[in-house]
Amino acid sequence: MSDTSKSHGLHLGLICVLALAYFVLPAYHSGNLASVMVIAIYAMGYNLLFGYTGLLSLGHALFFSAGLYGLGLMMHLADWTPLPAFAAGLIAALVVSAVIGFLILRTTGVAFMIVTLMFAQAGYLTILYFGKYTRGDEGFALQQASRQIAGYDLTDPGVRYYCALVLFSVTLLGLAYIIRAPFGRTLVAIRENEERARMLGYNVTAIKLKAVIVSGVVSGASGATYALLFGYAGATFATVQYSIFPLLWVLVGGAGTTVGPFVGALFMFYLIDYASGKTEAYLLVVGVTLVLVTLFLPHGIVGTIRTRFLRWLP
Amino acid sequence: MILTTRGLTKAYAGVKANTDVDFDLPAGQTRAIIGPNGAGKSTFVGMICGRIPATRGTVTFDGQDVTTLPAHKRIERGMAYTFQITSVFPGLPVRENVALAARRGLGRNKAAVRNKTDEVLSRLNISDRADQMAGDLSYGHQRILEIGMGLAQEPRLFILDEPTQGLAESEVEDFNTLIKTLDAETTILLIEHNMNVVMEVAEYITVLDQGMVLANGTPQEIRANAAVQEAYLGSGHA
Amino acid sequence: MEFGPHLLLASLEGATTAAVLALTAMGLSIVFGVMRVVNVAHGEFYMVGAVLAWFIATSVGAHPALGFVAALLIAPLLVGFLAAGVDRLILRHINYDPERTIVATIGTLYILQQTTLMTFGPDARPVEPPFNSRIALPWFEWGENGFEFYFPWGLSTTSYKLFVIAAAVVILITLWLAITRTKAGLVMRATQQDSDMAQAFGIPVKTVYSAVFGLGAGLAAIGAVLVVPIQQAYYLMGHDPLLLSFIVVIIGGLGSLPGTIIAAILIGMADGIISVFFTPTLAKIFATLVVAMVLVFRPKGLLGKSTS
Numbered sequence: 001m002s003d004t005s006k007s008h009g010l011h012l013g014l015i016c017v018l019a020l021a022y023f024v025l026p027a028y029h030s031g032n033l034a035s036v037m038v039i040a041i042y043a044m045g046y047n048l049l050f051g052y053t054g055l056l057s058l059g060h061a062l063f064f065s066a067g068l069y070g071l072g073l074m075m076h077l078a079d080w081t082p083l084p085a086f087a088a089g090l091i092a093a094l095v096v097s098a099v100i101g102f103l104i105l106r107t108t109g110v111a112f113m114i115v116t117l118m119f120a121q122a123g124y125l126t127i128l129y130f131g132k133y134t135r136g137d138e139g140f141a142l143q144q145a146s147r148q149i150a151g152y153d154l155t156d157p158g159v160r161y162y163c164a165l166v167l168f169s170v171t172l173l174g175l176a177y178i179i180r181a182p183f184g185r186t187l188v189a190i191r192e193n194e195e196r197a198r199m200l201g202y203n204v205t206a207i208k209l210k211a212v213i214v215s216g217v218v219s220g221a222s223g224a225t226y227a228l229l230f231g232y233a234g235a236t237f238a239t240v241q242y243s244i245f246p247l248l249w250v251l252v253g254g255a256g257t258t259v260g261p262f263v264g265a266l267f268m269f270y271l272i273d274y275a276s277g278k279t280e281a282y283l284l285v286v287g288v289t290l291v292l293v294t295l296f297l298p299h300g301i302v303g304t305i306r307t308r309f310l311r312w313l314p
Numbered sequence: 315m316i317l318t319t320r321g322l323t324k325a326y327a328g329v330k331a332n333t334d335v336d337f338d339l340p341a342g343q344t345r346a347i348i349g350p351n352g353a354g355k356s357t358f359v360g361m362i363c364g365r366i367p368a369t370r371g372t373v374t375f376d377g378q379d380v381t382t383l384p385a386h387k388r389i390e391r392g393m394a395y396t397f398q399i400t401s402v403f404p405g406l407p408v409r410e411n412v413a414l415a416a417r418r419g420l421g422r423n424k425a426a427v428r429n430k431t432d433e434v435l436s437r438l439n440i441s442d443r444a445d446q447m448a449g450d451l452s453y454g455h456q457r458i459l460e461i462g463m464g465l466a467q468e469p470r471l472f473i474l475d476e477p478t479q480g481l482a483e484s485e486v487e488d489f490n491t492l493i494k495t496l497d498a499e500t501t502i503l504l505i506e507h508n509m510n511v512v513m514e515v516a517e518y519i520t521v522l523d524q525g526m527v528l529a530n531g532t533p534q535e536i537r538a539n540a541a542v543q544e545a546y547l548g549s550g551h552a
Numbered sequence: 553m554e555f556g557p558h559l560l561l562a563s564l565e566g567a568t569t570a571a572v573l574a575l576t577a578m579g580l581s582i583v584f585g586v587m588r589v590v591n592v593a594h595g596e597f598y599m600v601g602a603v604l605a606w607f608i609a610t611s612v613g614a615h616p617a618l619g620f621v622a623a624l625l626i627a628p629l630l631v632g633f634l635a636a637g638v639d640r641l642i643l644r645h646i647n648y649d650p651e652r653t654i655v656a657t658i659g660t661l662y663i664l665q666q667t668t669l670m671t672f673g674p675d676a677r678p679v680e681p682p683f684n685s686r687i688a689l690p691w692f693e694w695g696e697n698g699f700e701f702y703f704p705w706g707l708s709t710t711s712y713k714l715f716v717i718a719a720a721v722v723i724l725i726t727l728w729l730a731i732t733r734t735k736a737g738l739v740m741r742a743t744q745q746d747s748d749m750a751q752a753f754g755i756p757v758k759t760v761y762s763a764v765f766g767l768g769a770g771l772a773a774i775g776a777v778l779v780v781p782i783q784q785a786y787y788l789m790g791h792d793p794l795l796l797s798f799i800v801v802i803i804g805g806l807g808s809l810p811g812t813i814i815a816a817i818l819i820g821m822a823d824g825i826i827s828v829f830f831t832p833t834l835a836k837i838f839a840t841l842v843v844a845m846v847l848v849f850r851p852k853g854l855l856g857k858s859t860s
Binding site for chain 1: 363365384385386387389390395397401402403404405406410413414415417418419421422463467
């Protein structure tokens with residue numbers, strides 16, 4: 001079996017397992033899994049930029065919340081129905097990532113990380129400043145009655161689960177396609193040796209901008225999905241912490257692997273869930289995990305499996 | 315003339331690395347640029363391919379002024395460049411390194427990219443290493459791979475910055491043979507320290523000294539040129 | 553209050569902020585200058601310094617001045633050793649790779665913050681200032697009787713705030729002398745110039761790095777000890793100093809120590825003045841965007857020398 005068909009098998013297999021899991025798992029865990037699939041979309045969007053292009057952003061919460069508020073505000077204030085509101089979320093993320101991408105790509109390395117952090121912080125403060133509409137940290141809930149698509153009630157656990165699965169699958173397969181395509185190969189080339197890629201004739205800045213935009217829109221899609229399925233939007237999602245989470249998920253799962261973001265998100269979701277039952281200071285596990293992964297598992301879970309055992313892993 | 319420069323000058327904080335270089339390269343020629351260390355050779359080719367912005371002067375490639383074009387646009391128009399310090403994609407397989415170079419010109423035509431890649435790999439005798447990581451290759455093979463990436467671009471002007479630096483003697487001979495077979499296909503601009511290589515492959519030589527053109531001529535003429543000898547001996551170079 | 557006295561009051565508040573900020577940002581700047589790494593946990597070392605100051609001051613329990621002096625001597629030292637430990641246990645093992653260092657210090661940020669929460673709880677803790685007499689300030693104006701002084705209501709500062717400014721100036725001058733005039737300072741500067749060369753000349757670069765990382769965190773802790781009698785010690789207090797220090801170091805030019813001081817004064821004064829006259833959120837949005845734009849368009853900093 002070729003490596004390509006093996007990776008198709010892996011992706012379709014994961015989707016099938018998730019589709020069946022709903023019937024097997026108790027309600028509590030299938031609810032969790034729906035959340036994990038939504039945040040894994042965020043992690044996958046982040047991974048395109050960090051894992052494949054080699055750009056470490058500390059400001060992706062800006063793109064996530066662009067999607068979150070793009071959908072949320074349209075439904076909350078303008079009474080839009082979910083589908084147009086979802087499109088509004090994507091467009092918001094597109095515009096924000098295009099503008100921010102244009103600016104941040106003038107910097108590299110540590111300056112890039114700090115600039116992304118600063119823009120995201122400005123975005124968070126802007127959400128607070130317009131607290132009249134966004135309700136600031138407190139946030140707002142979306143009415144159950146409005147969260148319907150073609151007669152399906154998105155607040156129903158089953159509908160919610162499969163809606164999350166559909167969007168997760170589209171993102172997983174779409175990104176797997178992108179990274180196999182010439183565009184994705186070029187991103188990896190830029191990660192490996194930017195100057196060499198430029199001197200092969202690639203317009204590195206334009207390609208990186210495309211990567212920021214795709215990454216930003218996917219992150220925004222995750223935010224919009226979150227607001228739609230869980231019915232809540234709040235400024236907490238725009239804080240630095242929510243920029244660090246996707247970095248954490250991707251590092252734990254394995255940067256530059258297709259299924260790593262999901263694995264990392266799943267692992268950290270349950271770890272934080274477990275720790276928050278034990279102590280008020282549950283974010284301690286976030287810190288300890290970040291340090292341990294940096295020290296001992298630089299390739300993450302899936303990345304380590306790839307290096308040690310399965311070279312074909314996508 | 316495939317390449318012409320007029321008055322090409324680069325100044326770093328007032329210190330000139332190149333001063334008013336006028337340079338003409340006819341299509342199909344194999345040209346060597348020689349000169350003592352610090353003569354401004356790498357800066358000069360850097361300005362030709364767009365890595366280094368010129369302070370003033372013009373670069374004309376294939377009849378068009380490319381002075382203001384960014385590097386990737388010049389490469390697109392048919393230049394290729396190999397780095398003085400080996401520069402490959404270390405974490406990617408050898409085959410993918412070459413394919414990345416081929417893809418820029420051949421676009422989404424997968425079969426054409428594959429054919430071109432295979433052709434280059436076999437021409438350089440590295441087909442058996444196609445699936446190795448480029449970073450795991452020996453230094454000599456990395457240099458050869460980088461030349462291969464240039465070949466895969468099918469350039470009309472192939473710029474090589476000290477390609478034989480650090481190669482073993484047998485590898486240098488392979489390199490000479492390769493350049494001679496390329497001679498018929500493309501124009502070659504070569505910065506080289508190894509005078510054996512220069513005398514063997516170059517049809518014409520330009521000597522740079524202190525950022526300026528000191529002499530132009532055939533290998534025989536350059537060998538006999540007193541000013542060139544002075545420049546080399548004066549700076550303690552053989 | 554009228555505009556003039558109001559501005560004077562804002563400037564005095566700003567000067568206190570600037571003094572503490574100069575110390576904190578100097579710590580970040582030295583670490584970046586010598587080790588070329590960004591310490592994202594810097595704000596947490598500040599926070600730990602503040603919480604330890606509270607702990608030491610309440611443990612001593614005698615006259616407030618005694619507790620404060622004990623805190624000022626002990627807390628920065630403890631924080632310095634803590635940071636040196638972080639350097640030895642974590643940063644050294646990732647070879648100070650810039651990106652991995654940022655990730656590792658983000659981890660350290662959470663560890664310090666959450667451990668403080670577990671140990672000392674979520675409450676804000678006050679520390680009593682060693683002295684705190686109110687000093688009314690005069691204002692002047694042209695009245696009917698010509699030039700006259702008076703004491704507007706509300707225009708005052710405290711002796712402690714003036715002490716903070718003086719203390720920061722003394723500490724920074726001492727630091728400057730230490731860097732330029734002592735052997736330790738020479739070793740530090742040599743390591744900054746070229747760590748490989750320093751290593752070749754027998755300078756224990758690893759030890760220098762641990763010491764510099766400790767010194768940076770210790771400076772943040774001194775700033776924090778000075779500030780707790782004005783603000784309160786609290787496990788989430790590290791966020792703002794981190795962001796402000798980033799801003800100062802960037803505006804001042806990455807790694808430039810004189811630039812850091814000038815920028816700290818600018819930002820501290822601006823912060824004091826802006827927050828008196830404008831809503832803090834809008835001021836912060838503006839400040840953050842300005843800094844981001846500086847990094848985008850003047851990556852060497854506003855005060856840094858540009859190359860080319």
